[in-house]
Amino acid sequence: MLDMTEQTSKDATINKGQPIIRLEHIRRDFDTRGGHITAVDDVNFDLYPSDILCLVGESGSGKTTVARMAAGLLKPTRGQVFFEGRDIYEMNKKEFGEYRRAVQIIHQDPYASLNPIHTIGDMLRAPLLKHKICKSRAEATKRAGELLELVDCRPVENFIDKYPHQLSGGQRQRISIARAMTLNPRVIIADESVSMVDVSIRVSLLNTMLKLRNELGVTFLFITHDLAVVKYFAWEGNIGVMYVGKVVEYGRTPGVIGRSVHPYTRALAAAIPEADPDLTRSKEKLQLRSLDIPKLTELPSGCVFHPRCPYWIEGLCDTTKPKLIRIDEYREVACHAVEQAVARGEDPRDLAVTDQLANQLMRE
């Protein structure tokens, strides 16, 4: 595993050009009935061509908000979104149109993302004709057929004149992918795209998306809460682990999942179910202090994870926000305890639980 991490991290340093999408210090606030919340706070990342970036985290961690800001559907309260080096909110209409067409979304719910009144053919032809990719209806139909084949909807005749309600969830999600591919996008944002699909279909859908990346060079921003999916889909890419609006660990996927460092990531990684029961039993368990995710309206002071963190340092973690810092060649981590351990020259995975937690566990 370690060999693989080195391999991929070397690969990563090779194709650094200009990022297609760059998020700089983006923050998004919402006013809800429960009060003012900050859904996303100070998130940065670069998305390079043909890269895969996965954002993982629990519900409410702000992954979808980040995705919507990257797609230009939601304006950040603070911070900037760049597309090929240009701020998307300072673009003229023509440039913004190019950006809009270059970035496509595949939604989570294949039952809500296809308009029930159009046939599959209508859905695929509309963008092709509107943007003059095809000159005639016949040509558009032909192209729609090719797109359906691209997403493994074969034979095409079984799909093109169907209405969405005549297809299964997995088939609908393939149609969603085909529709996103009509404009030859450079980036696809997949927001929990396989989570509503039956487990038996997931891998084949992921393979279809990987094919688009490997054969057509499409860049993926992949949002999920399922680390097992990340392991399969983004082994060659990057992963950003989010916790209530902040990125806590960011790096190459094999490094972050295989040898996670941040206590939150370690807890998540320990929760991936393995097919082998022996392996599951032998997995490192990380005891959290609490299982409750903090409310977004009442975020803890300092590090947002400190009320659950087994390694928290009193007086530091509950007062000062940790910064995302690079601790080795594989990853960046936002954690005071890890930072101190690295400074002492220790392996951050050997961190001992704090006295408070030891006492708490004793009592239980």
Added chain:
Amino acid sequence: MSSAVSAVGNTQNQRVTPPPAWKRFVSRNKLGTFGIVVFVGIMLLSFVGPFFLPEKNSTNVAKVYCTPSWDNWLGCDYRGRDIWYQIVNGGKQLIWVSAAAAFFSTFIAITFGALAALLGGWFESLVLVITEVVLTVPNIILLGVLAAFVKLDSPFLLVMILSVTGWPTLLRAVRAQVLSLKEREFVEAARMLDLGLPRILFREVLPNMASYILINFVFGMTGAIYGQVVLYFLGLVSLKGDNWGLMIQEAYRQGAAFSTDGVLYLVAPIVMIVLLMWSLTLVARALEDVFNPRLREA
């Protein structure tokens, strides 16, 4: 009116090309089919029927309250005029006035409802306040008061007055629907594909409301028929000519209800109005089936 007729006509044409489709429709919608048949029947009677009748329905003292016969199918009224003649001629204006009123109130409701939902802000607040004010005033009373102020001597004025009271409920419903539809993921997908506002509005959002709008158009028609009958019955409309509403009023005023011979003069227009309303309601229900692709194919 014409829009409702052509909509029904179109769907029937589509249905005729592959025979099993309309057969399935008929077998699954027995009541709806019955409603369509009755509705078309009333249409033919009211708009084509008059051409087969003599031009004049003259007063005949010898035939006052005469009983049904070969010459007078439904007997005669208090002035010896043929009742069947009045029934055939009496639907035309009632139907087109209510269709026009329904059309205008639907138009107001869709335009301002959709705009309020899309624009928001002060415009939405203003539209909603006006809607609520109109909604709080009882419909029939508002109609009566308006009719008392305006001398209703032309059918167009009648259309205007009926549309003024018909739109608020539909407007609120349209606004709610557009608010919900514009957040749907398929609308977002269309935005991402840069399909443009007109296509998004007319091809993605509104067709999803088409059945709803058409059904409400039909209900708007029934509402306008009620309104008209009320106005006629209260004698607030100074329009001459044959009309089912006017017939009821005259029959009532002349005491037809109290004479066994004259009862048909009162009952015939009531039966026509009930049949028309009933068939319209059945048509509205059948339309739901036509527009929903899920129901259509199942």
